[in-house]
Amino acid sequence: ALFPSTQLFRSHGTRELGLAGAGNLLGSEQGGKASLVGFDMFVQMPDAAVSELWGDPIQQEVDPELSVEVEHYLPEDYIEDIGLRLSLYRRFATATDERAVDDLASEMEERFGAPPQPAREFVRVMSLKPLLRDLRALGCEADSGRVTLHLREDTPLNPAELLPLVATPGAGWSLSPDMKLTRRYRDDEPLDAVDRVRSLLRELQPLRAAAEQG
Numbered sequence: 001a002l003f004p005s006t007q008l009f010r011s012h013g014t015r016e017l018g019l020a021g022a023g024n025l026l027g028s029e030q031g032g033k034a035s036l037v038g039f040d041m042f043v044q045m046p047d048a049a050v051s052e053l054w055g056d057p058i059q060q061e062v063d064p065e066l067s068v069e070v071e072h073y074l075p076e077d078y079i080e081d082i083g084l085r086l087s088l089y090r091r092f093a094t095a096t097d098e099r100a101v102d103d104l105a106s107e108m109e110e111r112f113g114a115p116p117q118p119a120r121e122f123v124r125v126m127s128l129k130p131l132l133r134d135l136r137a138l139g140c141e142a143d144s145g146r147v148t149l150h151l152r153e154d155t156p157l158n159p160a161e162l163l164p165l166v167a168t169p170g171a172g173w174s175l176s177p178d179m180k181l182t183r184r185y186r187d188d189e190p191l192d193a194v195d196r197v198r199s200l201l202r203e204l205q206p207l208r209a210a211a212e213q214g
Contacts, residue, residue: 062152063093064132069143069193072121079112092126101127124194131201135208142193144185147200151179161207 079085088108095101105123109115115123132140132149135157139150151157162181165173172184183200185191191199 062133062136062138064129064137065139065150066125066128066132067139067141068125068128068197070121070125071118072125073118074122075116075118078116078119079108092122093129095126095130097130098127101130121194128194128197128201132197135201135204140197142197144190144192144196145187146182146184147193147196148180148182149200151181153179155179157181157204157207165203 074085074088076085079088088104092101092104095104101123105115108119128140135149136152136155137149138152139148141148141150159175159179162173162175165171166175172186174182174184176182183196183203185196185199
């Protein structure tokens, strides 16, 4: 099954809360509130409220919606307090870089002990978000055999630079007119969905660097 996440778990508001049950991820009381407004909006509400209070314009940051074939969440029996659990979801989702994600993971482990497997996978998935955000990726879908990035029109990747990848026979790349970049992998390459995303991002790094220099 796919376990989607965004903002921290954007799809929990519409998909994950229905797929896994709000009580499984956030607790029944909290999940009910999140499902009413959508999880992405739910975790932005404090910042939006502060901005409104001060009369500042509310800027909706584009954040990647992730659908990753890895079971990733913070178990209720690992972090029992609903408020603390939701706070960590939010802090992980808004981390600005991988170092910030690592620091949060260390803080979580110091406070709650060694994380169970779903929590460890959650940290791995959250570490992808800053990298995808830098590419202006609206979404990322990944399993062990395929990764698709939904790139925004202002992505730093030059579509013309992507064409040689797409044109290479057997390379597994494709690019749709609406900027969905897909990389397919062979079955004999044993990597999970998170590692697949990282592999794709490494392949794109030279193109990103060339675009910045240009």
